[in-house]
Amino acid sequence: MLSIEQAKQMAKSLRTSLQARNLEVTHAIALELVARQLGYKDWNTASARLPVQSAAPAISFDRPIPILRMFDEAKAREFYLDFLGFSVEFEHRFEAGLPLYLGISRSGLQLHLSEHHGDASPGSTVFVPMDNIELLHDELMAKRYGYGRPQIVQQGWGRVLEVHDPFGNRIRFCQD
Structure with a gap:
């Protein structure tokens, strides 16, 4: 108003x-x-x-972007780009030879991967609500990734497809 x-x-x-x-x-x-x-x-x-003053602006949040720790750029690219099918949005280094900060996305899901100490703890878990979990499962199985063959598991809150990256992080894709 x-x-x-x-x-x-x-x-x-x-x-x-x-x-x-x-x-x-x-x-x-x-x-x-x-x-x-x-x-x-x-x-x-x-x-x-009319009110004397407009209402104070409401606090609103955008979708969060999880930051996951990585230790090896080649392994991160193999897992997140080749296996999971993410695309690179941006890459940042303060200068050559320094740690990489990488923004990736796929179908509305954004993740940031960081080699910087202190940006994130290895062994983190990201919970990702989604649709068509079977399609993702079939896609991943067809790639015959040498370090994991994730399966869909029925849980009380939905169907879960959990993948583990080379750095101990987990992504739990879940469909109600």
């Missing part, structure tokens, strides 16, 4: 716009026009019903 201050700003903007077209209106007339645009009978009615 608009506040009185926002309505006044609308009136000021309207007046400026009309002046640019050589149409002079008083501020009071601009306020009356804005009140009508907002569905009120007149400015007095609008100013009595």
Whole structure:
């Protein structure tokens, strides 16, 4: 809902716009026009019903991006890109020879992989709600990855397909 201050700003903007077209209106007339645009009978009615201040902005969060620790770039690429089918979004190193920070994604799931000490603990678990877990299972099994053949397991909360990366991290794909 608009506040009185926002309505006044609308009136000021309207007046400026009309002046640019050589149409002079008083501020009071601009306020009356804005009140009508907002569905009120007149400015007095609008100013009595509009809040004095707009509501404070609500806190909102975007989707989190888990950071997983890695120790070997080649093994990370083999597992996450070749086996799991992620794509690279970005790569960052402060300079050549320093640890890699890698952003990857697949079908809306974003992960960050880091060689930086302190960014994440090895042995972390990421829980990923998803649809079509059978398709993912079939895709992974067809790749015949030498270090894992994950199976779908029925749990009380859904069907789970858990994969283990070369660094002790687990990703639990789950379908209700």
